[in-house]
Amino acid sequence: MSAGRFDPNQAQNLLEIEKQFAVKAVEHAQTYWNLLEKVEPKELKLTKLDDEIYDHTMTTFPELAEAPHSKLVKLDEDWMKSADGKERWRKFMMEYEKKIKDYNFGSLIRTDATKEYGETNTIFVTRIQFYAIEIARNRLGLNAEAHEIAKKEAEKERVQKEKDAAKANKKGKKSS
DSSP states (O other), X not given: OOOOOOOTTTOOOOHHHHHHHHHHHHHHHXXXXXXXXXXXXXXXXXXXXXXXXXXXXXXXXXXXXXXXXXHHHBOOHHHHHSHHHHHHHHXXXXXXXXXXXXXXXXXXXXXXXXXXXXXXXXXXXXXHHHHHHHHHHHXXXXXXXXXXXXXXXXXXXXXHHHHHHHHHHHXXXXXX
């Protein structure tokens, strides 16, 4: 008995597979947020092709290159997902099919570069769209605020862990 060819257009949406993709997207977002905390965004390198991706993004989407870069600071999901936007992004993406691993995987991106990831500040994009936008945001200094937010959050977490450890230590001493 031979297995037929897999046709993704005929495949059912399997909940377990969708959950795994969602988990990967969330892990990717958490990893990126941790990088923003630890590295100055202007110094952050996301791929070996950052220069190429940045130049290609700015020439393909000149509206993103216009100062003060408001279209990069606050993403317009309707623009990105309009018929014209989809076609332009599709052409852009295909340039990276053989250059960037998982170029078309789903990723979460912040719609407002000045804020952290959150339910109302996150949309789903492809990995290459994530790279294109975040590389540009980093190079243009648009993630500086996010960097500061991430650093403050990490410091709060560190202080809270120290307090929790001190409480646990006190309880341990009392029960001895």
